[in-house]
């Protein structure tokens with residue numbers, strides 16, 4: 634099968650690293666540093682003005698992407714999955730941000746993340762793009778994702794394994810498989826694959 638895999642908050646603990654640096658930046662500037670994690674976007678989670686959030690990301694995004702950690706067992710399970718499946722990493726990280734592709738590829742190599750292809754957002758929207766279009770173009774069979782809008786966009790068409798967060802756990806449908814750990818991802822894909830094989834056979 635062809636499996637689409639998001640990076641931030643799916644393979645990695647990105648929010649934790651953003652909040653780590655947001656605390657440093659916010660304390661310097663006298664801004665709120667206690668997040669409401671029901672909100673996905675930094676402006677909403679911390680109640681910051683857009684200009685503060687933009688300035689923060691200009692200063693700290695490189696550090697965030699460099700320092701963040703993979704989730705428990707993500708490395709091992711992606712390596713296992715790659716033996717049987719094609720893995721396409723699909724990220725809303727925008728290739729127009731200076732060096733974002735290089736920082737991303739270096740991080741993936743340094744952390745020994747197994748994958749076949751990396752697709753970045755190349756649209757004029759710096760933080761978001763349609764992953765359903767990418768899934769269709771590359772004939773993706775299953776997507777692994779956390780962003781609530783993308784889960785909503787893709788799950789009517791393809792099964793979406795969704796890493797649960799306070800900002801997405803209101804979503805429920807037959808096409809959404811909520812998980813909290815990479816071991817659950819592997820279990821679900823294994824059983825889905827055997828169902829596919831049995832239904833063909």
Ligand SMILES: [Mg+2]
Nearest residue numbers: 639641642779
């Ligand atoms: Mg994500």
